[in-house]
């Protein structure tokens with residue numbers, strides 16, 4: 091959840107900091123992230139900060155991380171589940187080559203349309219195919235089609251946590267061997283280590299068990315190598331090896 095930094099800025103960006111102090115997180119943002127944030131991403135971040143659900147957005151440091159990661163792996167064909175206003179989508183679109191592609195899915199098109207003018211202005215909309223609706227049936231259809239097996243370089247999952255394991259069962263087939271799946275929020279506000287009687291918000295408590303189950307399943311899955319990073323709300327990178 092947003093924490094109240096000395097200057098309240100965490101609240102503004104809706105960040106779920108896992109660092110030991112707000113000051114340290116603010117230091118990262120001000121020293122390394124904001125000075126290098128592309129104008130379009132800054133604009134979208136500021137628009138999103140005014141949204142009543144701004145807490146859902148990917149943080150600027152995680153956006154910077156995703157952008158760098160996608161360039162490092164030379165990603166071209168990607169997928170995103172959970173778009174909201176499009177901050178991580180824009181970070182992805184900026185990292186891909188001009189003929190790169192992102193299949194972007196969300197049950198809510200209205201929020202995507204808030205960010206779309208910024209993406210269009212940046213000349214990146216042609217890389218995006220947005221599909222409104224639940225992602226799971228789309229994945230099932232793709233698997234049934236047979237054309238998409240092992241075709242994705244990178245897949246970012248940032249939507250309904252209670253379906254992450256269902257996504258994983260399908261995505262492991264769609265990502266290529268050597269490709270990456272990134273699961274967001276795998277430290278779930280730090281609640282993964284909260285004692286059973288900790289006073290957690292209802293939705294944090296509800297999704298916590300799914301996140302715990304996912305983390306165990308990923309650690310035991312021999313088809314992937316994993317790396318869990320305390321960036322944003324925790325992101326687990328899974329590299330398909332078989």
Ligand SMILES: C[S@@+](CC[C@H](N)C(=O)[O-])C[C@H]1O[C@@H](n2cnc3c(N)ncnc32)[C@H](O)[C@@H]1O
Pocket residue numbers: 146147148171172173174175176177178179195196197198201223224225226248249250
């Ligand atoms: C945490 S937000 C995504 C944040 C986004 N990555 C960003 O950078 O701002 C989660 C999104 O998942 C979407 N969502 C929830 N259930 C979904 C489902 N079954 N299929 C696709 N999207 C879903 C929500 O509408 C919401 O926009």
